Amino acid sequence: MNYELRQAVVDVSLRAEPGEVVAIIGPNGAGKSTLLRTLNGTLMPTSGAVLLDEKPIQSYARRTIARRIAVVAQEADFRFPVTVFEFVLGGRYAWSNSRVWGWESGRDVEIAHNVLNETELVGFESRLMNELSGGERQRAVLARALATEAKVLLLDEPTANLDLAHQATMLRLVRARCDTRKTAAVVVTHDVNLAAEFSDRVMLLKDGRVIKTGSPHEVLTPELLRSVFDLQVLVDAHPISGAPRITPVHRQG
């Protein structure tokens, strides 16, 4: 994909606070993933700046960025047999001191065990990544991101291709990490109901512009969703959590 050729995102201002989960929602092609890629410095904005601890992101070395910002994306392919433990240890790359060979320290191993525990993957250490189910594999991808101990997590559609139970598990784990470790998470998702349930703030994007940012109750209104998705929706309250619940209304006949 060639990002330089079109201006995918214009006028976006986003600030992620420690402990906060921000969901970015919007139709296909709204610029959600582009925005996420800009946030960790993979793409450079043509104007404006991405600041990490008040300093422009391009002033940091890649390793430094990798220690502070972790990404969960659907990228990895497993043509070579890699065990879950080896995979998760990969998250410690940016922390290694020796440049030659670079074996993991005892602390790296300890952290890997902790995140496997955190993502409910204890017992999977020596299983091969390509033999896991979709939900288990996505948890391992999350575990690798958590192993970086980054204070900012960027997640690009972490629940795509997962069944209902695994979707909820993924976001519950992200939520737990943010609450306990004062980590900020930015989640790009297509699932408005999960966004409503698990996020503190929602950013609604369309055609590269922010339509509205605010609490789920402020953003996920029938009027705004209709204008953005061009779809009639019904919004009521989730019977248990009270979060907005969005139901699309399909045209009859």
Add this chain to the structure above:
Amino acid sequence: MCGFLLFVLALVMLMSSVVGSQRLPIRGSLCALFGKSNCALSAEERAILLDIRWPRILLAGAVGMCLATAGAAYQALLRNPLAEPYLLGVSNGAAVGTMTALVFFSASEWNRPVLAFAGAAAATMVVYRLGRGRTGATPERLILAGVIVTTFLSSAIVFITTVMDATRIRSFTFWLLGDLSGTSASLLTVAFIAAAIGVVAMVINARSLNLMMLGERDAFDLGVEVARVRLIVFAAASLLVGASVASSGSVGYVGLVVPHLVRLSFGSDNRLVIPAAALAGATFVIVADMLARTIIAPRELPVGAITALIGAPLFIYLLKR
């Protein structure tokens, strides 16, 4: 594990130095190889061992080390278990470089490896760009790009051969299939220096390759300087392939067979795979060369014919999987 591989390598080197069209006594050979002069060997046997077999074994070892290391690194970097210097056309690039040096430059032994390196590097860059495509690289696309580059360079080789005088053509067709007999001290030195630099460069970048093997963008996110690692690995691989082709022609499939067997027993961690492949590669080519010169002794086969005989079926197996 690497100790075991070293032991096997030493054993194979010893066996290979006594086996051949003329059998040599083991104890006498061992004694002579450790530099003693009063061994139970005739002058003729001594000359066969030290002047003919031993340099050839060392060259086979260096070539195997170069090709297996390069293969393991290409596979990790290109995320493709089928990547191999010979199949990617990199060996042919180096062959064109070597032949250019032989035909158009005074055939000084030092410009052969330099032009071979240049040829290998150029072929690597072309295959990499062709294999990437707009939709990203698939293993099959990369191999197709390799086929295109290989056939194109083969016609360049045919062209160069036709301007060569007829007496040299036969020895060149032999060389193109991998021939370890035409060694010299300087080529041997070049091969060993290249093998050392290349293996060290790959080992230094092995942890980065572990991450790049699973996706370049993920590796970048985790802090790998992707562009720098790619450049170093391509340069080191071109050096390895260039040095081995300049000294012994295109020995195919070593870079496919050896890393594959190593991964079966060591797993996929490149910090182990690369040094193990270097040792196993040396062993593999020494054994292949031993077969090449004993099967129809006193005549001999090009060593590349033996490695291809083992490698091609494995390639089909990997492709079918």
